[in-house]
Amino acid sequence: MTINFFDDQSRTSLLPLTYTRPVADLRIGIMKISEKWLFHFPSEVGYLTETYLQDKFPLIEGENKLFINGSVCPDASLLAAISGLSDGQALVNDDVCIAVKSNQNRFYFNDLTGFDIIEYQNPFLKITFPEDIFKFNDTALRADFKVLTKGRTSAKLNTTNTIIGDDIFVEEGVEAECCTFNTKNGPIYLGKNSQVWEGSHIRGALALCENSQIKLGTKIYGATTIGPNCRVGGEINNAVIWGNSSKGHEGYLGNSVLGEWCNIGADTNNSNLKNNYAEVKLWDYKTQRFRKTGLQFCGLIMADHAKCGINTMFNTGTVVGVGANVFGAGFPRNFVADFAWGGAHGFEVYSLNKMFETVTKVFERKGKIFDDIERNLLTNIFEFTEQYRRF
Numbered sequence: 001m002t003i004n005f006f007d008d009q010s011r012t013s014l015l016p017l018t019y020t021r022p023v024a025d026l027r028i029g030i031m032k033i034s035e036k037w038l039f040h041f042p043s044e045v046g047y048l049t050e051t052y053l054q055d056k057f058p059l060i061e062g063e064n065k066l067f068i069n070g071s072v073c074p075d076a077s078l079l080a081a082i083s084g085l086s087d088g089q090a091l092v093n094d095d096v097c098i099a100v101k102s103n104q105n106r107f108y109f110n111d112l113t114g115f116d117i118i119e120y121q122n123p124f125l126k127i128t129f130p131e132d133i134f135k136f137n138d139t140a141l142r143a144d145f146k147v148l149t150k151g152r153t154s155a156k157l158n159t160t161n162t163i164i165g166d167d168i169f170v171e172e173g174v175e176a177e178c179c180t181f182n183t184k185n186g187p188i189y190l191g192k193n194s195q196v197w198e199g200s201h202i203r204g205a206l207a208l209c210e211n212s213q214i215k216l217g218t219k220i221y222g223a224t225t226i227g228p229n230c231r232v233g234g235e236i237n238n239a240v241i242w243g244n245s246s247k248g249h250e251g252y253l254g255n256s257v258l259g260e261w262c263n264i265g266a267d268t269n270n271s272n273l274k275n276n277y278a279e280v281k282l283w284d285y286k287t288q289r290f291r292k293t294g295l296q297f298c299g300l301i302m303a304d305h306a307k308c309g310i311n312t313m314f315n316t317g318t319v320v321g322v323g324a325n326v327f328g329a330g331f332p333r334n335f336v337a338d339f340a341w342g343g344a345h346g347f348e349v350y351s352l353n354k355m356f357e358t359v360t361k362v363f364e365r366k367g368k369i370f371d372d373i374e375r376n377l378l379t380n381i382f383e384f385t386e387q388y389r390r391f
Contacts, residue, residue, distance in 0.1 A: 002060045003041060005034055005070035006048035008097065008109045010128045014071075015285040016303035016321045016338060017130055017259060019381045022049040022057050024070030027225065027242050028133050029140030030148060030189055030207040036074050039147060041066070048106060052380040055373050059105070067100040067107065073125040073140060081120055090115040096126065130301045130319075131282065131293050133240050133257045138186060138223035141205045145169065145187040157181075167204065186222045194227070215248060229366060237272075239299075244366055255297045259304035261362055265327075270314040272299035280317040283335035288388075290334070293317070303338070305359060305378070312343070321388070322381050323355050338385035347391045352382055 005024035014023060024034040024047065031039070038045060046060030047053070048067065068082070078098070081091055085101040090112045092098060097109040098120060107115075125136060148169070155170040157163065158177055165183035173193035179200045181188050186205025190196070194208045199217040206220060209227030214220065218233045225240045226232055232247045237254035241247065245258050249266035256270060273296065274280060280298035281290035302320040309327030320326060321338030330344030341350035355378070360370045 001041070002044045002046065002062050002065045003037065004046040004048050004060055004065060004067050005037075006067050006107075006109055007050070007070055010071040010126070011049075012286045013129055013284070014127070016319065016385075017133075017257065017301070019322050019338070019384070020259070020304045020377065022047040022053060022070055023127070024068075025057065026070075026127060026133065028073070028127060028137055028240065029142075029225065030144035030191075030209065033070060033073055033127070036144065036147075037068055040074060040079050052377060056377060061105045063103050065102060065104075067102065069096070069098050069109070069126075071127045072096075072098055073127070073143070075124060075143070077122045078120075078124055081118070085118070086116075088114075088116055089118050091118050091120050093120045093124070098124075129282075129291075129293070130257055131255075131295060131298055134223075134238050134255050135295070137225060137238065137240055138205055141189075141207050141223050141225065142187060144207070145189055145205075148189070165204075171210075191227065209243070238297075242304075244362075244368075254299050255295075256299035256301065258300075258302045259306065259322075261305045261359070262302050263307040263362075265308050265310040265312055267310055268308055268312040268314070270300040270318065271316040272297045274316045281334075282317050283319040285388075290317075305355070306336075307358075309343075321385060323350060323378065325350055325355075335388075337388040339382055340389060340391070342391075347389075349389055349391070352379060 007023050011018045011023050026033055044060055047057040048059055082099045087101050090100045160178045161176055162180045167183035167187040168181055170190045171192040174190045176196035178198040179196050182203045188204045189207045191208055191210040193211050195213045197216045200214050201219050203221040205222035207225040212227030212230040215233035220236045223238055224236055229244045230241055234250040235252045239253045239256045241258045242260045244260050245262040247264040251268045254272040280293050280295050282293055284291040298317045300314045300318050303322040305323040306320045307325050313331050315331050315334055318334050320336040323339045324336045325341050326332050326343050328343030328345050332343045339350045340347045363370045
């Protein structure tokens, strides 16, 4: 069976995080949403997403295809319901199309004419807004931990470490010395070849993904996900940091999401609580205005390839777009447009050629090649987001 993950209307509400990927490529918990499903349904995988993303995330054609909503996370009940679908059936909950079994190569999630509708009544986890990623990270992390560790034996940590509780799993090649790991409030997962440097204090839930590093004296409390291939330091609370990003120095990051290839300058801090304890609003790309989140604690949403200089101060509920570069004294605005260059003193356009020079160097440091697929993808996003750069 072939699985194609499709984007529904949540792709727009998840911007800017989904400018550079289909929704199913979002990481929450330990695994990406696509990886969660493939753990249970091993198969060839494709994506029904925006045309400009298809070179990097192609659609798989053929017979016996299952289409799964990329914003929905699996659970036992959903897995059973989807496994029972026959050709021509669609699993639906109210206005959400969860899955479709079809030999067609494409379909429209908002037009299921001709399909036999199967109503699904049980609750399930769906990612709709950027803040959902840190908001539901604890739930997703615990579920992934159970799936990944079931029936397996953890490697051992050196006895120089202090472990509180039993809910810890250590993969092959992990290095940690003179650290504390407290699992009383949530599990701790240390991915393959990850490192926790001396003097760090970890309070679960935590997912430290493959080849990631926690630097000397770091303080982390859950529910936090880091990596893969990341390096972090300072103080981190309920943050999700995706692959190949760095927050390598002192400073606070809380109730936040960092995309891939981001870099946070030394002593950068974000606020996650307003001085008047009011509800936090976030910039919404669809309405082009600030949206109520219903949250009292909400920090920084930073899209792929964005960076900030040392001592940057981010206000509560700040959204930073793809490829933005923020620096300078003072608080920048709560919405920093994609490919913006500047800070509180003002912004100008971060030209594609200059941005590409940086990306090439960043990729080289990680042993990656900045190829035409990546170049064309970012070029398309630059064009799509021009309307927000009216400096």
